[in-house]
Amino acid sequence: xxxxxxxxNANIAKLQAGYLFPEIARRRxxxxxxxxxxxxxxxxxxxxxxxIPEVITNAMAERAHALSTVDGYSGYGAEQGEKKLRAAIAAxxxxxxxxxxxxxxxxxxxxxxxxxxxxxxxxxxxxAVQDPSYPAYVDSSVIMGQTDLYQQDVQKYGNIExxxxxxxxxxxxxxxxxxxxxxxxxxxxxNPTGAAASRDQLxxxxxxxxxxxxxxxxxxxxxxxxxxxxxxxxxxxxxxKEVALETASFSKYAGFTGVRLGWTVVPKELLFSDGHPVxxxxxxxxxxxxxxxxxxxxxxGLGCLSPEGLxxxxxxxxxxxxxxxxxxxxxxxxxxxxxxxKNAPYVWVHFPDRNSWDVFAEILEKxxxxxxxxxxxxxxxxxxxxVSAFGHRENIIEAxxxxxxxxx
Amino acid sequence: MEKLQNGYLFPEISMRRxxxxxxxxxxxxxxxxxxxxxxxIPSIVTSAMAEYSLALSTPExxxxxxxxxxxxxxxxxxxxxxxxxxxxxxxxxxxxxxAQCDIARLQMMxxxxxxxAVQDPTFPGYVDNGVIMGQTGPAAVDxxxxGSRYAGIExxxxxxxxxxxxxxxxxxxxxxxxxxxxxNPTGHAASRDQLxxxxxxxxxxxxxxxxxxxxASYVSGDDKPRSIYEVPGxxxxxIEISSFSKFAGFTGVRLGWAVVPDELLxxxxxxxxxxxxxxxxxxxxxxSSVAQAGGLACLATxxxxxxxxxxxxxxxxxxxxxxxxxxxxGKEVYGGDDSPYVWVRLFPGRRSWDVFAEILEKxxxxxxxxxxxxxxxxxxxxVSAFNSRDRVVEACARLTSFxx
Numbered sequence: 001x002x003x004x005x006x007x008x009n010a011n012i013a014k015l016q017a018g019y020l021f022p023e024i025a026r027r028r029x030x031x032x033x034x035x036x037x038x039x040x041x042x043x044x045x046x047x048x049x050x051x052i053p054e055v056i057t058n059a060m061a062e063r064a065h066a067l068s069t070v071d072g073y074s075g076y077g078a079e080q081g082e083k084k085l086r087a088a089i090a091a092x093x094x095x096x097x098x099x100x101x102x103x104x105x106x107x108x109x110x111x112x113x114x115x116x117x118x119x120x121x122x123x124x125x126x127x128a129v130q131d132p133s134y135p136a137y138v139d140s141s142v143i144m145g146q147t148d149l150y151q152q153d154v155q156k157y158g159n160i161e162x163x164x165x166x167x168x169x170x171x172x173x174x175x176x177x178x179x180x181x182x183x184x185x186x187x188x189x190x191n192p193t194g195a196a197a198s199r200d201q202l203x204x205x206x207x208x209x210x211x212x213x214x215x216x217x218x219x220x221x222x223x224x225x226x227x228x229x230x231x232x233x234x235x236x237x238x239x240x241k242e243v244a245l246e247t248a249s250f251s252k253y254a255g256f257t258g259v260r261l262g263w264t265v266v267p268k269e270l271l272f273s274d275g276h277p278v279x280x281x282x283x284x285x286x287x288x289x290x291x292x293x294x295x296x297x298x299x300x301g302l303g304c305l306s307p308e309g310l311x312x313x314x315x316x317x318x319x320x321x322x323x324x325x326x327x328x329x330x331x332x333x334x335x336x337x338x339x340x341x342k343n344a345p346y347v348w349v350h351f352p353d354r355n356s357w358d359v360f361a362e363i364l365e366k367x368x369x370x371x372x373x374x375x376x377x378x379x380x381x382x383x384x385x386x387v388s389a390f391g392h393r394e395n396i397i398e399a400x401x402x403x404x405x406x407x408x
Numbered sequence: 409m410e411k412l413q414n415g416y417l418f419p420e421i422s423m424r425r426x427x428x429x430x431x432x433x434x435x436x437x438x439x440x441x442x443x444x445x446x447x448x449i450p451s452i453v454t455s456a457m458a459e460y461s462l463a464l465s466t467p468e469x470x471x472x473x474x475x476x477x478x479x480x481x482x483x484x485x486x487x488x489x490x491x492x493x494x495x496x497x498x499x500x501x502x503x504x505x506x507a508q509c510d511i512a513r514l515q516m517m518x519x520x521x522x523x524x525a526v527q528d529p530t531f532p533g534y535v536d537n538g539v540i541m542g543q544t545g546p547a548a549v550d551x552x553x554x555g556s557r558y559a560g561i562e563x564x565x566x567x568x569x570x571x572x573x574x575x576x577x578x579x580x581x582x583x584x585x586x587x588x589x590x591x592n593p594t595g596h597a598a599s600r601d602q603l604x605x606x607x608x609x610x611x612x613x614x615x616x617x618x619x620x621x622x623x624a625s626y627v628s629g630d631d632k633p634r635s636i637y638e639v640p641g642x643x644x645x646x647i648e649i650s651s652f653s654k655f656a657g658f659t660g661v662r663l664g665w666a667v668v669p670d671e672l673l674x675x676x677x678x679x680x681x682x683x684x685x686x687x688x689x690x691x692x693x694x695x696s697s698v699a700q701a702g703g704l705a706c707l708a709t710x711x712x713x714x715x716x717x718x719x720x721x722x723x724x725x726x727x728x729x730x731x732x733x734x735x736x737x738g739k740e741v742y743g744g745d746d747s748p749y750v751w752v753r754l755f756p757g758r759r760s761w762d763v764f765a766e767i768l769e770k771x772x773x774x775x776x777x778x779x780x781x782x783x784x785x786x787x788x789x790x791v792s793a794f795n796s797r798d799r800v801v802e803a804c805a806r807l808t809s810f811x812x
Contacts, residue, residue: 003673003676004610004644004645004673005613006522006674008676009518010521012517019689051465051466051467051469052465056465057461060458060461060464061457064454064457064458064698065451067448067449067454067657067661068449068450069448070448073657075660109693111690111692112691119516119541136691139690143516143691145520257693258474258696259464259698260505260697281409288416288508288512288533288537289540291508295662
């Protein structure tokens with residue numbers, strides 16, 4: 001067959017297998033092929049399942065209709081997002097934190113923002129990630145050429161600092177053992193462990209970044225799931241504006257996983273070593289490599305941030321949190337050690353001395369329930385399985401029943 | 409990032425507009441600058457988006473994450489309607505949130521070590537994303553035009569002298585060739601023969617063509633190709649990107665697509681589509697499901713297709729009015745026939761930013777200086793046909809007054 005003479009990007013070649021969640025989907029599909037009558041319940045991919053509150057979809061429908069009118073039509077929006085939405089985000093989530101609308105960049109979601117941030121940082125930075133963590137930080141780092149080859153023996157890419165988070169250290173890394181990196185990706189509440197860092201821990205993190213001249217990329221996609229007084233934003237920590245940017249998403253609050261809307265906060269005070277504001281370069285990326293989030297999604301976002309919308313989102317989050325409790329109770333009653341759950345829609349279940357892909361396969365084969373193997377999130381996830389709490393209540397209850405059957 | 413010269417072109421134009429409006433608060437500025445669509449989207453399309461939005465509030469209608477590559481129904485509609493009889497499979501169509509985003513993702517996929525060729529002048533997104541990915545050396549000032557060229561990029565001059573198609577015998581081999589047709593900004597639509605030459609050139613050199621067909625719906629008549637895949641052999645050498653922006657007024661709604669054929673292979677035999685899929689699943693999470701519902705409504709019925717075509721026809725008529733105006737003034741004008749852009753040399757010998765500034769100052773009409781699209785654009789301005797008929801006619805009246 002004819003081939004071009006273009007070399008494949010060696011960085012992409014470094015990646016081991018496909019991205020985690022399409023892999024899970026493939027396994028699910030293969031299982032369904034083998035057992036076409038199986039009633040599979042998916043507690044794997046963290047995909048929201050409950051309908052979006054009407055106050056939000058009405059706003060979207062209204063905007064859609066308006067696009068058919070002379071007065072209501074709008075073309076290209078500001079790449080940073082519509083002014084009203086930026087202002088609403090700042091007022092709702094960052095009031096009294098010294099963040100204003102001009103620090104907010106509206107996007108089509110946190111995963112997309114992570115890549116744009118990686119493009120912004122370039123190929124020469126070194127990153128640190130929690131271990132385990134959301135795989136997009138590592139995978140985008142590999143694609144950008146920031147890493148060395150994958151080391152099979154330790155299941156890590158060379159030149160990434162993996163900060164172990166486990167029950168032993170309360171899921172917060174021992175920063176005294178972490179060497180300096182340029183960028184630190186920190187997700188709290190954490191995907192997959194569900195751990196929410198305390199004020200004290202985040203203060204340590206900010207100090208660590210300040211001492212090392214590092215930039216924290218703080219992923220707050222699950223902040224609304226926090227039940228205790230753990231900080232919801234890194235900017236609650238004094239000094240954070242000089243060392244951190246924060247990414248967030250409507251996906252898990254408003255069921256916007258398909259609608260696509262999120263934001264990133266880049267404070268004016270965050271500077272590169274030569275004094276150049278990070279926000280200025282991020283703005284350049286946003287204008288050059290992106291063209292703004294969909295106007296209709298943004299109208300939905302404004303609906304989300306109305307008083308009625310905020311209450312509706314809280315109800316949705318509350319519903320998934322009740323699901324989480326059912327799952328936790330199930331595993332605890334079976335004698336498992338479970339973590340997370342209190343401040344996140346994920347339950348992190350310990351299967352000591354077992355291979356997590358084997359456990360994943362066992363639960364899928366024997367109970368027709370999809371979970372996510374912990375090692376998919378990094379070597380620190382080995383021996384754990386992530387069970388997500390997104391599902392219709394009856395499916396959660398049925399899954400709980402099947403798990404009780406399987407592990408009684 | 410440091411290598412980039414100035415801000416991206418279109419925000420620069422916006423800033424100049426704002427400054428002008430501050431200076432002349434009562435001026436009725438008419439924008440024929442940024443190619444932003446202005447006419448309402450047909451209600452058959454927006455109703456579909458509204459309906460889909462409301463359905464998201466119901467148990468039966470709710471959908472969460474879609475496939476990152478796009479909804480199957482939309483991928484199939486594009487394969488069937490946009491690429492009839494060209495052998496494009498729905499699995500080769502990747503739905504996106506627009507061509508500019510696809511360009512960035514393609515550049516990310518290609519990585520730092522590829523060399524690129526671009527038309528000169530051309531849409532600045534190819535170059536700027538290449539610079540950001542580290543594909544180029546520093547910028548240097550081009551003596552002839554005063555514009556910037558980045559070291560390492562092959563600029564393929566497209567000018568009246570060569571009928572806006574590069575002399576490929578003088579073009580050095582690069583890994584990737586970005587080719588936009590109908591071209592932004594010159595408006596030139598390559599002929600079948602020209603695209604055959606391009607495909608042959610790519611094949612001989614083992615290069616990949618990234619064919620930007622965002623303006624395909626503006627092509628008049630049947631003799632100019634609307635897709636690179638009309639040329640035999642293109643499946644093995646070309647990626648095609650396109651967009652609903654200028655086709656359906658989706659500049660704010662955000663929807664586009666990339667076609668990466670299964671036969672397109674890297675030197676080591678691996679499928680380019682496999683790596684693009686990896687980038688799409690890792691760095692993206694799919695176009696908005698609401699936008700996709702709108703896209704389907706543009707394509708799935710005769711009524712939808714006709715409604716969208718009427719809007720395009722309106723802009724094409726605007727382009728006709730602009731061309732006629734400039735011709736009547738005896739100006740050297742190109743484009744307009746197969747494109748919403750008119751490419752005109754208003755004042756021979758004068759720099760395009762100066763011409764832009766003078767037109768703005770004296771007529772309150774915004775255009776785009778040609779050098780913003782590359783050194784080959786110097787001496788020209790791009791005038792876009794995206795506005796209401798009334799404003800285009802008004803703009804032409806002002807330009808005629810000023811230039812006559």
